[in-house]
Amino acid sequence: MTEEDLYWFAIDLLNGILSGAMLGGYYALVSVGLALNFGVMKLVNLSHGDWLIVAAYLCVTLLTATGVAPFWAPLVVVPVMYLVGYGIQRGVLNHVSSHAAERRNLPPVYGLMLPLLVTFGLSIVLSQGMLIVFSADAATIPNEWSYSAIRLSQDLSISTLRFGFFIAAAILLAGLSAWLHRTHTGRAIRAASDDPEIAAVMGIRTTHIYAVASGVALASASIAGFMIGMSRSFQPFDGTPFLLLAFGVVILGGLGSVFGSLIGGVVLGIVQVLAGTYFGPAAQQVAGYLLILLVLAMRPQGLFARK
Amino acid sequence: MSTLATNTPAQSAVLRVNSLSAYYGELRAIHDINITLQRGDVLAIIGANGAGKSTLLRSLAGLTTHGARSHVRGSIELHGQRVETWRPEDIVNAGFALVPEGRRLFSRLSVEDNLLAGAYLPRCRPLIPERLEEVFTLFPRLRDRRQQVVSQMSGGEQQMVAIGRALMSSPSVIAFDELSLGLSPAMVEEIYQNLGRIIKQGSTAIIIEQDLKRALASCTRFCVMLEGNIVLEGKPDEVDYDTITAAYFGSMQGSHHD
Numbered sequence: 001m002t003e004e005d006l007y008w009f010a011i012d013l014l015n016g017i018l019s020g021a022m023l024g025g026y027y028a029l030v031s032v033g034l035a036l037n038f039g040v041m042k043l044v045n046l047s048h049g050d051w052l053i054v055a056a057y058l059c060v061t062l063l064t065a066t067g068v069a070p071f072w073a074p075l076v077v078v079p080v081m082y083l084v085g086y087g088i089q090r091g092v093l094n095h096v097s098s099h100a101a102e103r104r105n106l107p108p109v110y111g112l113m114l115p116l117l118v119t120f121g122l123s124i125v126l127s128q129g130m131l132i133v134f135s136a137d138a139a140t141i142p143n144e145w146s147y148s149a150i151r152l153s154q155d156l157s158i159s160t161l162r163f164g165f166f167i168a169a170a171i172l173l174a175g176l177s178a179w180l181h182r183t184h185t186g187r188a189i190r191a192a193s194d195d196p197e198i199a200a201v202m203g204i205r206t207t208h209i210y211a212v213a214s215g216v217a218l219a220s221a222s223i224a225g226f227m228i229g230m231s232r233s234f235q236p237f238d239g240t241p242f243l244l245l246a247f248g249v250v251i252l253g254g255l256g257s258v259f260g261s262l263i264g265g266v267v268l269g270i271v272q273v274l275a276g277t278y279f280g281p282a283a284q285q286v287a288g289y290l291l292i293l294l295v296l297a298m299r300p301q302g303l304f305a306r307k
Numbered sequence: 308m309s310t311l312a313t314n315t316p317a318q319s320a321v322l323r324v325n326s327l328s329a330y331y332g333e334l335r336a337i338h339d340i341n342i343t344l345q346r347g348d349v350l351a352i353i354g355a356n357g358a359g360k361s362t363l364l365r366s367l368a369g370l371t372t373h374g375a376r377s378h379v380r381g382s383i384e385l386h387g388q389r390v391e392t393w394r395p396e397d398i399v400n401a402g403f404a405l406v407p408e409g410r411r412l413f414s415r416l417s418v419e420d421n422l423l424a425g426a427y428l429p430r431c432r433p434l435i436p437e438r439l440e441e442v443f444t445l446f447p448r449l450r451d452r453r454q455q456v457v458s459q460m461s462g463g464e465q466q467m468v469a470i471g472r473a474l475m476s477s478p479s480v481i482a483f484d485e486l487s488l489g490l491s492p493a494m495v496e497e498i499y500q501n502l503g504r505i506i507k508q509g510s511t512a513i514i515i516e517q518d519l520k521r522a523l524a525s526c527t528r529f530c531v532m533l534e535g536n537i538v539l540e541g542k543p544d545e546v547d548y549d550t551i552t553a554a555y556f557g558s559m560q561g562s563h564h565d
Contacts, residue, residue: 103376201399201407202424
């Protein structure tokens with residue numbers, strides 16, 4: 001191997017790791033809502049991916065209507081989605097959760113199946129609803145950063161948008177983690193996920209606390225939806241691939257952990273980009289799923305989960 | 308200091324339980340329970356496994372009221388308010404704290420987070436520094452381990468956290484379900500030595516305890532439960548030990564069965 005070969009090998013590797021890691025921040029935000037839902041309520045929310053797309057459409061609609069700069073959109077869409085998440089948990093999901101099934105004296109299989117069926121139904125309603133409202137044409141959030149890059153050296157650069165997303169994701173996830181650990185509400189969420197019955201004995205109203213957690217899950221999903229709209233075009237049925245992606249990240253990082261989502265996102269991002277670099281674009285998805293399968297087989301608790 | 312205490316006339320009962328029955332489905336776990344507790348009373352509930360002691364405490368805490376599996380009949384008055392239909396979170400807000408059987412700590416949370424979870428209610432939050440200091444004075448070793456995850460601690464230390472967590476809500480009535488179960492003798496000794504300080508002057512307590520002698524030594528009143536009924540009650544110095552053990556094992560003559 002000549003010196004030049006070695007140089008290009010290093011550049012390829014470094015580029016892959018860098019852009020994969022940047023991608024990981026965005027993956028983490030796409031997934032953290034799913035992780036929160038599962039970690040707190042033991043709820044597998046199959047409509048998670050569709051909510052991302054709903055948020056992306058809301059951003060596009062808002063921006064088209066007002067003509068303001070893209071970054072104003074989340075200021076409106078995030079609170080709206082928080083309220084939607086709160087309402088759906090309180091009005092629907094609290095009544096079909098595993099706890100609800102237990103309370104109603106239904107067999108455990110209902111507790112397992114009801115949330116899956118209801119969120120799967122919700123997913124269909126959402127994607128069909130988007131098809132009716134927004135039609136099947138691809139939408140996107142036009143912006144000036146899509147094609148710009150930050151050059152680190154002559155042959156090394158990262159996408160401006162991805163870099164921004166990574167920083168935003170890291171800040172948001174750190175904030176979310178601090179909120180869960182340092183505030184009364186965050187502590188109540190963790191207590192209710194540990195033992196809902198005893199949480200109630202401490203004065204914690206679990207129906208409300210679960211709804212807050214779901215609201216926060218959708219609020220974070222809506223920021224991810226905004227990022228999706230900024231970085232690519234999307235259609236009403238694009239939710240499912242993002243749901244699969246989120247599952248992958250959550251499996252890699254360990255279920256129900258905020259920090260785990262970031263690690264899982266970065267690992268998946270790097271593996272996908274490196275596979276794409278060395279084996280072509282088709283290998284990207286395959287490598288990602290192979291990694292997920294491998295982790296499920298060897299370390300089902302996640303790569304970095306503590307026990 | 309406690310807003311609840313000032314609302315209560317000195318002579319009225321803190322807790323009044325009238326012909327309370329609790330059911331799990333069709334099964335009646337406790338039957339026609341009557342208890343009246345004044346300020347400062349420490350009631351020991353004695354009885355074999357399955358006598359209904361835990362069900363009684365769970366009912367008082369509001370844990371058997373909601374849901375399809377269980378329900379209660381009769382009435383529970385806390386500071387003169389009927390609470391038998393209330394949710395657990397409202398009952399603790401009214402001043403009743405439970406140290407549950409098996410400790411039931413939030414296992415993935417730290418010592419400090421468990422204690423703070425006990426002070427979740429808005430009325431408890433301003434008192435957090437004060438209460439936290441009290442708990443750490445009571446159990447000094449918790450102060451050194453406040454950041455430790457509770458699942459890594461010994462049973463005795465966990466029981467201290469469970470007691471501290473209940474105290475964080477500044478309760479006027481505190482109930483201990485199986486205070487010493489699964490603890491080493493030295494730890495039991497330590498907890499009982501502190502009991503006088505845990506159950507502060509003027510607050511009311513209910514203790515479920517397997518150790519008969521210890522229970523009788525630390526209470527002002529006791530009752531013996533058998534098959535869901537209270538079969539004997541009194542003050543510890545008024546009833547002789549043999550009568551109590553006879554009631555415990557159900558071999559008492561002329562019992563209150565109906």
